[in-house]
Amino acid sequence: xxxxxxxxxxxxxxxxxxxxxxxxxxxxxxxxxxxxxxxxxxxxxxxxxxxxxxxxxxxxxxxxxxxxxxxxxxxxxxxxxxxxxxxxxxxxxxxxxxxxxxxxxxxxxxxxxxxxxxxxxxxxxxxxxxxxxxxxxxxxxxxxxxxxxxxxxxxxxxxxxxxxxxxxxxxxxxxxxxxxxxxxxxxxxxxxxxxxxxxxxxxxxxxxxxxxxxxxxxxxxxxxxxxxxxxxxxxxxxxxxxxxxxxxxxxxxxxxxxxxxxxxxxxxxxxxxxxxxxxxxxxxxxxxxxxxxxxxxxxxxxxxxxxxxxxxxxxxxxxxxxxxxxxxxxxxxxxxxxxxxxxxxxxxxxxxxxxxxxxxxxxxxxxxxxxxxxxxxxxxxxxxxxxxxxxxxxxxxxxxxxxxxxxxxxxxxxxxxxxxxxxxxxxxxxxxxxxxxxxxxxxxxxxxx
Amino acid sequence: xxxxxxxxxxxxxxxxxxxxxxxxxxxxxxxxxxxxxxxxxxxxxxxxxxxxxxxxxxxxxxxxxxxxxxxxxxxxxxxxxxxxxxxxxxxxxxxxxxxxxxxxxxxxxxxxxxxxxxxxxxxxxxxxxxxxxxxxxxxxxxxxxxxxxxxxxxxxxxxxxxxxxxxxxxxxxxxxxxxxxxxxxxxxxxxxxxxxxxxxxxxxxxxxxxxxxxxxxxxxxxxxxxxxxxxxxxxxxxxxxxxxxxxxxxxxxxxxxxxxxxxxxxxxxxxxxxxxxxxxxxxxxxxxxxxxxxxxxxxxxxxxxxxxxxxxxxxxxxxxxxxxxxxxxxxxxxxxxxxxxxxxxxxxxxxxxxxxxxxxxxxxxxxxxxxxxxxxxxxxxxxxxxxxxxxxxxxxxxxxxxxxxxxxxxxxxxxxxxxxxxxxxxxxxxxxxxxxxxxxxxxxxxxxx
Numbered sequence: 001x002x003x004x005x006x007x008x009x010x011x012x013x014x015x016x017x018x019x020x021x022x023x024x025x026x027x028x029x030x031x032x033x034x035x036x037x038x039x040x041x042x043x044x045x046x047x048x049x050x051x052x053x054x055x056x057x058x059x060x061x062x063x064x065x066x067x068x069x070x071x072x073x074x075x076x077x078x079x080x081x082x083x084x085x086x087x088x089x090x091x092x093x094x095x096x097x098x099x100x101x102x103x104x105x106x107x108x109x110x111x112x113x114x115x116x117x118x119x120x121x122x123x124x125x126x127x128x129x130x131x132x133x134x135x136x137x138x139x140x141x142x143x144x145x146x147x148x149x150x151x152x153x154x155x156x157x158x159x160x161x162x163x164x165x166x167x168x169x170x171x172x173x174x175x176x177x178x179x180x181x182x183x184x185x186x187x188x189x190x191x192x193x194x195x196x197x198x199x200x201x202x203x204x205x206x207x208x209x210x211x212x213x214x215x216x217x218x219x220x221x222x223x224x225x226x227x228x229x230x231x232x233x234x235x236x237x238x239x240x241x242x243x244x245x246x247x248x249x250x251x252x253x254x255x256x257x258x259x260x261x262x263x264x265x266x267x268x269x270x271x272x273x274x275x276x277x278x279x280x281x282x283x284x285x286x287x288x289x290x291x292x293x294x295x296x297x298x299x300x301x302x303x304x305x306x307x308x309x310x311x312x313x314x315x316x317x318x319x320x321x322x323x324x325x326x327x328x329x330x331x332x333x334x335x336x337x338x339x340x341x342x343x344x345x346x347x348x349x350x351x352x353x354x355x356x357x358x359x360x361x362x363x364x365x366x367x368x369x370x371x372x373x374x375x376x377x378x379x380x381x382x383x384x385x386x387x388x389x390x391x392x393x394x395x396x397x398x399x400x401x402x403x404x405x406x407x408x409x410x411x412x413x414x415x416x417x418x419x420x421x422x423x424x425x426x427x428x429x430x431x432x433x434x435x436x437x438x439x440x441x442x443x444x445x446x447x448x449x
Numbered sequence: 450x451x452x453x454x455x456x457x458x459x460x461x462x463x464x465x466x467x468x469x470x471x472x473x474x475x476x477x478x479x480x481x482x483x484x485x486x487x488x489x490x491x492x493x494x495x496x497x498x499x500x501x502x503x504x505x506x507x508x509x510x511x512x513x514x515x516x517x518x519x520x521x522x523x524x525x526x527x528x529x530x531x532x533x534x535x536x537x538x539x540x541x542x543x544x545x546x547x548x549x550x551x552x553x554x555x556x557x558x559x560x561x562x563x564x565x566x567x568x569x570x571x572x573x574x575x576x577x578x579x580x581x582x583x584x585x586x587x588x589x590x591x592x593x594x595x596x597x598x599x600x601x602x603x604x605x606x607x608x609x610x611x612x613x614x615x616x617x618x619x620x621x622x623x624x625x626x627x628x629x630x631x632x633x634x635x636x637x638x639x640x641x642x643x644x645x646x647x648x649x650x651x652x653x654x655x656x657x658x659x660x661x662x663x664x665x666x667x668x669x670x671x672x673x674x675x676x677x678x679x680x681x682x683x684x685x686x687x688x689x690x691x692x693x694x695x696x697x698x699x700x701x702x703x704x705x706x707x708x709x710x711x712x713x714x715x716x717x718x719x720x721x722x723x724x725x726x727x728x729x730x731x732x733x734x735x736x737x738x739x740x741x742x743x744x745x746x747x748x749x750x751x752x753x754x755x756x757x758x759x760x761x762x763x764x765x766x767x768x769x770x771x772x773x774x775x776x777x778x779x780x781x782x783x784x785x786x787x788x789x790x791x792x793x794x795x796x797x798x799x800x801x802x803x804x805x806x807x808x809x810x811x812x813x814x815x816x817x818x819x820x821x822x823x824x825x826x827x828x829x830x831x832x833x834x835x836x837x838x839x840x841x842x843x844x845x846x847x848x849x850x851x852x853x854x855x856x857x858x859x860x861x862x863x864x865x866x867x868x869x870x871x872x873x874x875x876x877x878x879x880x881x882x883x884x885x886x887x888x889x890x891x892x893x894x895x896x897x898x
Contacts (some may be wrong), residue, residue, distance in 0.1 A: 004499060004553045004774045007541050010492035012554055014569070018488035034832045035840035036809040039467035043459035043587055044493065044543075044573065045513075050453060064494075067514040067539055069577045073531045090516055090537070092456050094493075104453045105461055113857035114841050119464070124493060138492055151842040153825075160829075271820070276829050325453045360485040373721070377603075380609075380725050383483045390485035393565050394598040407563035442791045444466045 009137030015359060021343060023356035024169070025122055028142050028337055031164045032120040035157055037144050040119045042101035045092040054100050054324065055112065062128040065090035068427030077375040083267065099321070099334070106147055108368075145334030147321070155297045158335045159269070159281055162301055162313060165337070167278050170351045173304035174287070174312070178278060180266050180285040180293045181316070183249065186259030190252070192227045197388045198226075200232065205288040207236065208310075235285060242270055242283045246398045250287065264404040265296060274331045279412055299335065301343045312341045359388065361449050363410045365401045366392040371416045374441075378414070378426070379446045405431060412449055458578070462588060464808060469791060472805035473618070474571055477786055480613045481569040484606055486593050489574045490569045491550035494541040501542075503549050503773065511577040513586075514539035523663030543575040547592045548770070549781070554683070556774040557594055564597030580799045583789065594783030596770070601717045604766065605745045608718070610748055611762060614786070616727050619800045622753030623697045623761070624843055625728060628736040629715050630743045632698065635708030636684055639701070642676045649673075649681065654737040656685065657759075682840050684734060691719055691732045698734070714745060748784060753796045761790045808837065810898050812859045815841040820865045824889075826864070827875070830894045861898055 006012060013021065024359075025344070029039075051063055056396025065086050072089055079085035095101055098121045106117060122142045129135055144161060147156040157181040159176060166174050170257060182368055184204070200224040203215050212233065221227045238248045274280065281299070289298045296317030303309035310380060315335035322330045346352050362377045363384060375391050382389040390410075391402045394407045405413050415436075416426040439447060455461060460673065462470065478488075488596040499513055514535050521538055528534035544550055547570045557567060572590045578584055580807050593610060596602040608625060615623050637646040648671040652664050659667070668678045687697045695716060702708025714734060723729065730748075738747045744767030764784030771779045811831060813824045824840050839859075841850045841897035847864075850885070854862050864876040864885075875893055878885045888896065 004556050005496060006553075006557075007494050007496055010494055012492065012557075013488075013490040014558070015487035015489065018490050022488070023894055033808070034835070036837060038464035038808055038810075041462040041467050043455055043461065044575070045456050045459055045587065047454060047456055063519065064518075065516040066543070067516050067535055069510065070514075070532050073528060075535055076534055077530065079522060082520050085525055088515055094515070104455075108455075111462070112852055118839075126493070138494065142604075146842070148628075149842040153821075153840065153842050155538075164832075186874050198763045202723055273825050276825070277891075359487055360484070363479075363485075372602075375727070376722050380831065383613075386483070386858070388483050388485060391602065393567050393595070393598045393602050404563055410796065 006148060007137070009131035009135075010137070011136065016357065019359065020346070020352050021339070023352065024339055024342055024346070025140075025142070026337075027119070027168050028165055029122065031161055031168065034164070035144075035161055035281075036119075037118045037120040040102065040105060040121045041123060042095065042098075042105060042121070043123075043128070045094055046095055046104070048090055048093045050104055051093050051096055053102060055096060059096065063125045064094040064097050064128055065091040066094065068092075084426070085107050095412070096127060097122070097125050098123060098141045099145075100324075101268055102145060102199055103321045104325055104332070107322050107327045109388065113148075116146050116154070117441070118146045120144040124397075134344075137374065141338045142337040142339055143334055145332050147330050147332035151183060151273075152265060152297075152332050154333050155269050156273055156276075158315065158333060159299065160273075160276055162299075163277050163279055166420050169334065169342070169346060171304060171342075171345060171349070172352075173306065174279070175280040175302045176296055176299060177284040177287050177302060178281045178299045179284055180262040180297050182258050182262030182265065182296065183253070183285065186253050186256040187232065187260060188256060189256055191224070191231050193224060193228060196224065196306070198278050200255060202286045202290060203234075204236065204286060205290045207288075212236065219313055238285050243282070245283045246270075249286065267299060289314060289316060293321070295319045299332070303341065304349065307345050307348050309341050309345050309348075312345060313339045357409075358411075358448070360390050360408060360410045361387050362389040362403070362412045362414060363405045363408075364389065364391045364414045365398065365416065366395050367398065367401075367415070367417065370418065371421050374421055375416055378441065378444055385445055387449055416446075456586070458584075460585065460587070463498035465806065467626045467793070468808065469801050469805050470788070472801065473788055473791055473795070474589075476617050477614055477788075479569065480571070480610055481593050481792065483613070484566045484567075484593075484610055486569040487555060487783070489551065489570045489571070490572060491547075491554060493544055493573075495544055495550060495553070497536070497539055497542045497630075497653050499553055500545055500549060504545060508545065511578055512545050513575045515541040515543065517541075525609070528755065544572070545576060546574050547572060548594075549773075551592070551594060552770045553774055554774045555658040556771050560624075561777060562597075563773075565595050565603070566597055567593070567595045569593040580737040585615075585789070589788045591786040591788055592764075592783055593785075594781050596779050596781035599722075599780050601746075603782050604714075604718050605722055605725075607721075607764065607782060608748065609725055611784065612726050612728055613747075615750070617800075618791070618795060620753065620794060622755065623728070625730040625748060626733040626736050626751060627715065627718065627730045627746055627748045628733055629711040629746050630704070631707050631714065631745065632734065633737060635711060636681065638705055638707060640673070640680050640823070642673060642677060645671065645673065650737045651739060653681075653685065653735060654739045656735050656866030661685065670867050687734050687835075692730070694732045694734060717744060718746060738763060738765060741769070744768045746782070752790065753798070756794050756797050758790050758794050758797075761794060763785045772891065806858075807860075809837040809857060809859045809865060810836050811861045812850070812854045812857075812866065813838065813840045813863045814847065814866070815844050816850075816866065819842055819867065820870050823870055824863070826863055826892045827890065827893055834894055836898055863893070 067089055075088045079088050124138050126139050127140050140297050162176050184201055188194045188200050203218045216229050226257040238245050245298050298316035299310050301313035303312045316408050317333040319331050326425050364379055379391045380391045413429045424440045424441050424442050427438050459552050524537045556640045573587050573589050575587050611625050633650055637643045639650050652667045656664050665678050687694050698712050728823045741839055743765040746763035749760050750762035751760045766782040768780050770781050813828055828838045828840045860880050873890050875890050876887050
């Protein structure tokens with residue numbers, strides 16, 4: 001008999017963890033709904049060719065493919081290498097993110113959808129990454145996107161969703177940082193290297209990790225001159241309040257139409273409904289976000305400084321996502337929540353409310369067969385009132401049942417001895433305080449647990 | 450450009466369907482929690498050898514295997530047939546049901562769990578069946594099981610969970626039918642063919658589909674004599690109220706210890722808390738449930754007669770589930786909800802409540818740039834009150850926005866013309882009745898939508 005195990009990079013979620021995760025999902029879901037976003041769920045399996053080529057060469061290698069059923073030996077024998085073998089043997093693959101299935105769905109349902117289509121999606125995705133601390137092969141993504149609208153009101157709404165969710169979660173000290181890809185495009189222009197936009201973006205993206213000197217060195221390696229690098233460094237040093245930064249950007253990009261457009265978009269987002277935010281977004285010109293497809297605002301949420309957890313969410317505006325599936329010209333903007341990291345932040349800051357951790361509220365002890373029937377009726381009464389309750393499954397000694405209550409963290413136990421039942425009473429023991437009181441059986445359903 | 454599609458047997462769930470499904474899941478989840486069951490989630494991928502050999506030879510063929518990443522060409526060349534190829538190339542596979550992963554989890558966590566462990570699990574499973582009407586390759590299972598307790602109180606609790614869920618869902622006319630495997634075992638004994646228990650069970654299981662004559666014919670083919678078949682037919686003809694059936698069984702099995710034990714268990718389940726049930730379970734001696742591993746009570750829920758949908762749930766007591774993974778002697782009992790069929794029943798009987806179908810409640814029209822800011826503030830006020838609201842994403846003509854509201858089934862629209870804003874008023878239009886009224890802007894947050 002082999003000792004059972006689970007594949008590396010995957011996790012079992014026991015009762016305590018599921019409840020806390022549900023609390024996060026529920027908070028995000030409620031907020032998405034409040035803002036008029038609509039739920040979508042796509043299949044775990046997509047056709048392999050829906051996914052291939054969408055995540056770069058490295059991404060393609062990390063896609064989990066599903067072996068076709070049936071007689072496949074002949075096909076296997078035609079393969080010249082492992083990559084080809086995968087294509088020959090697998091028609092289907094596991095969802096790698098929520099964005100491509102969303103684009104695929106929009107294209108398939110374009111004639112029924114009311115545009116703009118505001119959808120949210122909360123489902124697991126799978127990637128064959130090497131497992132590491134905080135990196136799993138199966139993990140949830142929570143995305144909200146709007147497609148079919150160029151209006152910057154969508155950007156504001158998505159930032160407000162972040163604001164609302166993190167406020168509801170009680171997470172103080174988080175930061176919502178925004179920038180605009182047009183600003184970075186204009187930077188590449190005024191530096192005189194518009195073709196190196198991607199290189200510049202990728203280098204800037206590492207500022208947090210490798211520092212200014214590291215970025216300078218990398219830019220040098222990527223072929224930029226000292227003068228060009230100085231211009232970029234000056235840009236990265238722009239600081240002050242949002243207004244001061246906007247002003248400095250205005251001076252820097254006064255002759256760049258792209259730059260001015262970026263500034264205009266940032267100003268609109270920051271100035272249109274400033275008082276709607278509980279935590280004002282911070283303009284961060286060094287924010288780059290590696291992915292190539294962003295074209296307008298980009299956003300990243302940083303966990304409170306104290307927990308050293310980095311990004312807990314991010315997103316931005318992209319053009320032409322559905323073009324990949326033959327429907328060009330549809331712009332979109334979206335955000336994503338990093339649920340695993342949010343979980344770790346709430347855990348570390350002890351922000352999970354008691355209700356997110358509570359299972360059974362009341363355990364009825366089952367001490368002798370005579371009182372079982374009465375106890376059962378009371379259990380059903382409490383359940384009818386919405387109080388999660390259990391009757392111990394068999395008559396047994398008090399200490400065995402007490403041990404069960406403790407192990408399960410059940411906050412109240414009800415003890416019904418023969419004498420108590422005769423008098424029409426029950427004893428309620430608060431397992432946290434240790435206090436015990438007797439009340440009339442008829443009052444139990446109204447007791448405040 | 451290939452027209453995008455999804456793998457056969459899988460489904461996209463759009464907003465309307467997700468909301469209705471959520472309503473079913475939420476109702477079941479709440480009830481499980483009310484009865485003190487605890488949530489568990491296991492990974493989508495299990496090690497292939499955790500699953501192989503657990504579902505019979507036919508089941509093994511239907512397991513979806515996941516191709517290992519990396520250099521696998523050499524391994525492929527060693528395979529002599531397709532089955533071996535799958536084993537050589539795949540370490541992991543998709544969850545096939547929730548029971549085996551649950552057993553695996555119990556064994557892995559046996560030292561931490563408080564027994565009895567009452568867990569529920571609501572997750573998708575995957576099977577390579579040929580897709581057909583109502584048969585999918587990806588579908589949800591919703592299971593509740595108790596392991597580590599022989600007490601028949603668990604059977605009663607699980608039957609009450611069915612009772613509670615279907616009552617909450619408003620489903621009148623459903624039937625909870627129960628039987629006991631010991632009764633069927635005793636039948637095989639008194640027929641004189643204890644070794645043919647499985648054959649007898651499988652034949653009886655088809656009574657609904659092929660009728661009494663069909664069952665008789667099949668029993669004949671399986672090698673039973675006319676006398677033996679008559680005994681079985683007499684058993685299957687047992688009828689009347691639960692009490693009358695119990696009495697007839699008592700006579701039939703008066704000399705069979707196994708039979709009497711089965712009758713005792715059925716009586717306990719039916720007699721201990723009869724008034725707790727809103728719909729009394731029906732003793733159905735013809736209920737067999739094909740699966741072999743049941744050893745005690747078995748249960749099946751039948752959809753209301755009117756919808757011709759058959760079984761919408763089932764379960765029973767089994768012994769020694771975890772023995773497969775090296776932990777013998779742990780008894781369990783569980784039930785399952787068939788969510789896809791429940792969905793179809795609720796749809797056909799129009800039992801989904803309005804709240805399960807409602808997305809955005811209120812759409813604010815965006816008619817001119819001057820009033821956008823005011824409208825935005827009112828939207829945020831309604832959201833703060835928990836009313837799901839949207840501001841149309843851009844200023845445009847009324848009819849375009851009206852079309853959007855209609856397509857999205859939004860029940861209320863708010864119209865703020867320039868003159869209305871000047872007077873501090875808004876117009877509320879009820880899109881269902883067509884009625885329109887003006888109220889003060891300051892009163893909007895208190896309006897009953």
